[in-house]
Amino acid sequence: MAIPSDEISELLAFAIEVASAAGDLALGHFGGVVDYDAKGDGSPVTVADREGERLIRTRVAERYPGHGVLGEEFGESNPGARVRWILDPIDGTRSFMRGVPLYGVLVGVEVKGAAVVGVAHFPSLGETVAAGRGLGCTLNGAECRVSPVSRLENALVLTTDVERILKRPEGRGWRRLQQRAAFSRTWGDCYGHALVATGRAEVMVDPVMNPWDAGPFLTIVTEAGGRFTTREGEETIHGGSGISTNGALHDLVLAELSSDPDVAAP
Numbered sequence: 001m002a003i004p005s006d007e008i009s010e011l012l013a014f015a016i017e018v019a020s021a022a023g024d025l026a027l028g029h030f031g032g033v034v035d036y037d038a039k040g041d042g043s044p045v046t047v048a049d050r051e052g053e054r055l056i057r058t059r060v061a062e063r064y065p066g067h068g069v070l071g072e073e074f075g076e077s078n079p080g081a082r083v084r085w086i087l088d089p090i091d092g093t094r095s096f097m098r099g100v101p102l103y104g105v106l107v108g109v110e111v112k113g114a115a116v117v118g119v120a121h122f123p124s125l126g127e128t129v130a131a132g133r134g135l136g137c138t139l140n141g142a143e144c145r146v147s148p149v150s151r152l153e154n155a156l157v158l159t160t161d162v163e164r165i166l167k168r169p170e171g172r173g174w175r176r177l178q179q180r181a182a183f184s185r186t187w188g189d190c191y192g193h194a195l196v197a198t199g200r201a202e203v204m205v206d207p208v209m210n211p212w213d214a215g216p217f218l219t220i221v222t223e224a225g226g227r228f229t230t231r232e233g234e235e236t237i238h239g240g241s242g243i244s245t246n247g248a249l250h251d252l253v254l255a256e257l258s259s260d261p262d263v264a265a266p
Helices: 005-027 047-063 093-097 162-166 171-180 190-197 217-223 250-257
Strands: 068-071 075-077 083-091 104-111 114-122 127-132 136-139 156-159 183-185 203-206 227-229 242-245
Touching: 005 047, 005 083, 005 104, 005 114, 005 127, 047 068, 047 083, 083 093, 104 190, 104 217, 114 190, 114 217, 127 190, 127 217, 136 217, 156 171, 156 190, 162 171, 171 203, 171 250, 190 203, 190 217, 190 242, 203 250, 217 227, 217 242, 227 250, 242 250
Parallel strands: 068 083, 156 183, 156 203
Antiparallel strands: 068 075, 083 104, 104 114, 114 127, 127 136, 203 242, 227 242
16 A cells, blocks of 8 residues: 655654644643542543643644544544544653653554554653654654664563563563563663664563554654564554564564463574
C-alpha cells in the first residue's frame, strides 16, 4: 500500500506539534505528587491525562475532521476512518504522579490500518523522538539510529516492572535475558522503547501493551533501524505486547522469552 511521502510528512509535523502542546499542558501539573482517580482496571488517571487527550482530540478534529481517534481516556471516535490517530496523553502516569520525569506523550497515526507516524515526546526531559514511514527517525530533529551491539552479553535490557514480569509466562525468559545481558534496568514504560530507538539501550520488553501504549513505536523503532514486534514476533501495535530491540538481537530475545526453556537461544 503506497502512502504519499508528502502526506506522511504533513501528518508527522502535526503529530509533533500536538504532542508538544499536550506536553506543555502536562508540565503545568508536574513537579510533585499529583492527585488521581482509579479507572475501572485499577490504573490511575490524572486531570493532566484527560486534559491532554482532549487537547489533541480537539486539534485533530479542527485540522482533520474526517480522521478517527483512538485514545486511552476517551475511546474511539469516527471508527473506520482512513486515517486514525492513536493517543496516550501520559504514558507512565505513575511516574508522572510522583514527579519522576520518565513519562511521555504518545501519538501514533495509522493510514488504512498501517502505522505510518510515531511521536514520543518527553516534556520533562526535553526529548522528542519522532518518525514517519520512509522518513527515518529523529531525536530532537537530529537523525538517530539503534545501537550496533550484536551480542546479548554487551546489551542493556529493560522492562518496566521486574516483579510483575516474573509472575507472567515470560518470567523465566526475562530472567534468562537478565542473566545473559551486560545489565538490566527498569527505565520502563514508553521511555524504554525510546532508549532503544535512540541507541541508548538494546532491548525493551513490554509484556502487556494496549494499542495506545504501542501506538508510535512500530514506526519509531523500525525507522531507527530496529524491530518492534509482539512476543510472538508479529509486527503490530495491536498484539497485546511489545518488544523493541536494535534488530540484531531480536530473534535471540524472542527465543529467550519463550516460556519453554527447551527453545531458548543457546
